[in-house]
Amino acid sequence: MVEFMQQMVNGLSLGAIYALIALGYTMVYGIILLINFAHGDIMMVGAYVGFFSITILGSNVFVALLTSMLACAALGVLIEKIAYKPLRNSTRIAALITAIGTSLFLEYVTIFFLTPEQRVFPAEAFPLLQYEIQGLFISNKDIFIIALAVILMVILQYIVKRTRAGKAMRAVSLDQEAAVLMGISVDKTISFTFALGSALAAAAGVLIGIYYGTINPLMGIIPGLKAFVAAVLGGIGIIPGAMVGGFLMGILETMVSGYGSSMYRDAVAFGVLILILLIKPTGIFGRNDSEKV
């Protein structure tokens, strides 16, 4: 029982990171139907911004988080303006290929300027505290990472559901042309979506740095892919779906490693993607809307 509880804690902290990244995927998809493959790399850039604001500026973890979220929000808007906006009316595959190109561009520019060597997140930035409750080991990092993820998701949900900008986002996602007719600026709304999604990815990047201790220019690839699976699992384009999908993925991976075999972990994760696409492509939270003709 203690072992099972421990695995749940492990799964939840891993899932919190997946959920934060998956949110960005799902928001962008919900608005412009683009799978933004550069999303994992924006997370990597966020981790580096956090790293440098801690090591060079000497800021604390919260300031580093904020700096990195702001910087990546700007980066997300910039990427949308330069790479995706000119392609908004071309085929979806063109935008998808551009997204992959952007992803490679971010990775190798970082390698060029910052070397492929890993960087060590300073341990002093977040001193580790251990708690042992009847054989169950929880650290302040686990609590921090899960709590922060939940708080950010609640804020996001508030923005989307209760603010004017959120209302505009939902309107654009529902019907772009009708939204324009209602006086909503589609460009601004899409920029806002990229800013929000990228800021969440940046938070995930800094959390990975704190939680695991090292960052490198290719760190975004695998978590990015797993978060993509999580977004599809929850139902791509649906915000609560991404949260649930993220936590489910984390717990699933943990349970496969913990009770099955660690060798099958990734096979199961991507097997889920195939199964979902075969059985219910709209995901757990997806409705089967009939196409408007």
Next chain:
Amino acid sequence: MRMKRCLAVLVLLLFAVGMVAGCGQKATDQQTPGAPAGEIVVGLNCELSGGVASYGTNAANGAKLAFEEINAKGGVLGKQIKVLERDSQSKTDEAMNVSADLVSKGIVAQIGPLVSGAVAACTPVMNENKVPLIAPAATAPGATVDEKTGQTFPYIFRACFLDSDQGVRMAQYAYDTLGVKTAAIYGSTSDDYAKGLAKYFKEAFEAKGGKIVAQEGYVSGDKDFKATLTKIKAAQPAFIYVPGYYQEVSILIKQARELGITAPMGGGDGWDSPDMVSVAGAAALNNTYFTNHYSVQDPKPAIANFVKAYQTKYNKTPDSFAALGYDSAYLLAEAIKSANSADPVKVAEALAKTKDFPGITGNMTFNEKHNPVKSIVVIEFKDGKLVSH
């Protein structure tokens, strides 16, 4: 259309400039035709750039330091040693080209490349031209032996121990010295190096009567090991063997200690990096051990002198590759001395007869497969410091 023509002219021009530059380089090289009477020419074929640049650069630095020391003491057979240093760019095919080029310059022997695959690419060139190659760090068993016929390559030698030796040594250390009877293996499954270590550790540990209670794997780039570690913890092993590279191992050990796993852990020379302490933290690393070629903190005068000389010249601490490069250079000098000739064939014969050569990385005696039979150091992390056993 005009744009295109301009571009074509430009490309042609660039090409021509490249040709001229290439010729220029050749011309300067030809200032050292063959081996002049007064000096012995040695080739360094190392990975100075590219993916494993740190291995090649450090080994080349070690070798150059050794040759400088030898030259300062009057050289070998009264002649100075001249080093031709070339970069294989961490590419297998480039390593082969570099070998062919060096051989045509009349070298007595080549030191490098570092990576086993690149050594294999150079092997045909060296054997055909009958020039010995000393591989400082090729640990793959097949590097010195033709795996089809089982015959030793006559001109290929290595200065390091094999992967199998490392796994066996850690099994001995765990069972005999630490006195553990059960062990778990949790290693990288992405590379042959770690898989080899795991295999040889398992065989040796079980042969001694030990029991492997769990065997798990991760892939390179993984950062979350907690699920598998929790599972291993439930199996209650007295020792955990973690063959792999420091990028993953450092995080793995940190997470193991965070989960309350106090069992001693062990690994191989892939653990040798300053990042181990900065990532995992000194406290988490207590009670962990790894096998290595040598220890920087070894108080033996020869080692202490080497470390000091290296630090003065390059302003950094020599790692295992630097020590192996240094040893390779002295091995060669010793062989030239005992052959009493700088003829590559005679030097190769002398190398094969090397016995009790006192290197930084241990005393070496070549067996019939041109592998040095030598000691393996076990290093313990103690409060962030390396202590050798």
